[in-house]
Amino acid sequence: MDNITKKLMQRSESTRKDTFGRAVSLTALTLIGIVVVAIFAFVLSRGLSTFFKDGVSVKDFLLGTTWNPSVTNPATKMPYVGALPMIIGSFLVTFLSAIVATPFAIGTALFMTEIAQKRGAKIMQPIIELLVGIPSVVYGFIGLTVVVPFIRTVTGGSGFGILSGTIVLFVMILPTITSMTVDTLKSVPRYYRESALAIGATRWQMIYKVVLRAATPGIMTAIVFGMARAFGEALAVQMVIGNAALMPTGLTTPASTLTSVLTMGIGNTVMGSLQNDVLWTLAMILLLMSLVFNLIVRAIGRRGAMK
Structure with missing residues (x-):
């Protein structure tokens, strides 16, 4: 009877611990969900006030090319709040930096996983970790003191613009893409490689035809x-692009992005004013774009899982 009682007491204690653990986990998940919903609700409420409270047209805001919220257009009696230059600037530096960084990231990942596994990991892994740990302000300062003068010397002009921002962002996102690509390549089953080599494929054919294709969703x-x-x-x-809210006419002309306009203007406006509301609308666009990127990642993941 004593043994049975002890077992029952131990089982009861284990059940209480499991219940407590579930309660803590559920509480944490609930708090995270509440925080995320609150952030979305707050940003959306502030961002949409530009259209509902201030009466700015969605078309004028998204397609307008002049940004000067403190000046009123005499023809329309509305301020100049065309956000198209910043939207285009954000997409340009994003896509161009990704296009430049992707080949370098894939090449580095292949070197670390397929060509020189031990030596590659020993040399490149500390470099990638170092690049990840460098603060953004350091990248910006290096871009301001090295990249901008170099572009000014080579191409003329001020040196500020989309090209400078692309180069800085290329270095910043390179370790992110590289580390995730390395993990993806390592997850490709070994028998894929062995099967390709067994049927007569060369090493490079195995890498290109088998490994990279199997790892495409992860890449x-x-x-x-x-x-x-x-x-x-x-x-x-912000430190290298020039911060000129103008339509980009070239890669070496000053431009701006959504984030650069936000960081420069949010501290110089009064809460509730139109100048402040339009900045919150830019923040809303950034938030929605981050949601779109996450949805794309999930879609790619589901497609890869189905294969």
Whole structure:
């Protein structure tokens, strides 16, 4: 009877611990969900006030090319709040940096996993970790003191612009894409490689025809994650892009992004004013774009899982 009683007491104690653990986990998940919903609700409420409270047209805001919220257009009696230059600037630096970084990231990942596994990991892994740990302001300062003068010397002009922002973001997102690509390549089953070599494929044919194709969904996910970071980067881009709210006419002319306009203007406006509301609308666009990037990642993941 004593043994039975002890077992029952131990089982009861284990049940209480399991119940407590579930309660803690559920509480944490609930709090996280509440925080996320609250952030979305707050940003959306502030961002939509530009259209519902201030009467700005959605078309004028998204397609307008002049940004000067403190000045009123005499023809329409509405301020100049065309956000198209910043939207185009954000997408340009994001896509261009991703296009430049992707080949370098894939090549580095292949070197670390397929070509020189021990030596590659020993040399490249500390470099990638170092690049991840460097603060954004350091990247921006290096871009301001090295990249901008170099572009000014080579191409003329001020040196500020989309090209400078692309180069800085390329270095910033490279470790993100590389590390995720390395994990993806390592997850490809070994028998894929052995089967390809067994039927007479060369090493490079095995890498190109088998390994990379099997890892394509994961590589695409890494690229999208890198683009999401580039799209939301503020400080480093602000220091090298020129911060001119004008339609980009070239890669070496001053431009601006959504984040650069936000960081420069949010501290100089009064809460509730139109100048402040339009900045919250830019923040809403950034938030929605981050949601789009996450949905793309999930879609790629589901497609890869089905295969």
